[in-house]
Amino acid sequence: QQQVKQSPQSLIVQKGGISIINCAYENTAFDYFPWYQQFPGKGPALLIAIRPDVSEKKEGRFTISFNKSAKQFSLHIMDSQPGDSATYFCAAGGTGGGNKLTFGTGTQLKVEL
Amino acid sequence: DTEVTQTPKHLVMGMTNKKSLKCEQHMGHRAMYWYKQKAKKPPELMFVYSYEKLSINESVPSRFSPECPNSSLLNLHLHALQPEDSALYLCASSQEKRRALTGELFFGEGSRLTVL
Numbered sequence: 140q141q142q143v144k145q146s147p148q149s150l151i152v153q154k155g156g157i158s159i160i161n162c163a164y165e166n167t168a169f170d171y172f173p174w175y176q177q178f179p180g181k182g183p184a185l186l187i188a189i190r191p192d193v194s195e196k197k198e199g200r201f202t203i204s205f206n207k208s209a210k211q212f213s214l215h216i217m218d219s220q221p222g223d224s225a226t227y228f229c230a231a232g233g234t235g236g237g238n239k240l241t242f243g244t245g246t247q248l249k250v251e252l
Numbered sequence: 253d254t255e256v257t258q259t260p261k262h263l264v265m266g267m268t269n270k271k272s273l274k275c276e277q278h279m280g281h282r283a284m285y286w287y288k289q290k291a292k293k294p295p296e297l298m299f300v301y302s303y304e305k306l307s308i309n310e311s312v313p314s315r316f317s318p319e320c321p322n323s324s325l326l327n328l329h330l331h332a333l334q335p336e337d338s339a340l341y342l343c344a345s346s347q348e349k350r351r352a353l354t355g356e357l358f359f360g361e362g363s364r365l366t367v368l
Binding site for chain 1: 357
């Protein structure tokens with residue numbers, strides 16, 4: 140019930156392309172869905188987050204698409220850049236998860252020139 | 253720069269040593285967390301403190317002992333660790349409302365622990 144499944148495990152995208160990472164959750168009580176970006180040797184940092192009252196949220200080149208009925212959400216990175224190369228974690232939490240986040244397994248993104 | 257500060261950044265210790273990891277935040281957050289992260293894995297929750305009281309202990313071995321001296325500080329005391337405890341230990345903080353995560357979890361840069 141608390142699991143968040145993330146795919147793909149790794150992703151290679153050409154510069155300027157679109158990176159897409161998908162997540163699925165089980166607990167219908169989750170109401171907060173953030174994406175974290177982590178560079179080697181650093182702690183995770185919030186990239187963008189969405190709540191289930193909207194189906195899409197866009198911040199610059201980053202967009203979250205949310206499908207409440209399918210219990211799925213995804214991160215789209217438009218015009219991917221080499222500086223976007225990092226590990227991305229989706230997560231779920233909120234009132235249904237108590238005072239903690241449940242993380243997906245992570246996606247290693249590499250953007251090649 | 254992160255607003256959650258962790259010290260030390262790197263720590264090497266033997267299995268018989270006692271050491272501590274420290275974390276500090278000045279954002280007025282009342283929830284603070286310890287996570288453990290192995291290479292290429294997501295952070296795993298260890299402990300949550302809510303208003304300086306331990307609210308979640310994810311069945312962590314007693315060789316890890318958390319302490320929250322005040323609302324800005326969080327310590328993790330380490331004793332008799334095993335080599336498999338080598339990992340990146342992340343501290344985080346967040347706002348809290350009715351024991352639910354209502355917003356961003358702010359992570360520190362972590363303390364890289366190696367147990368010999």
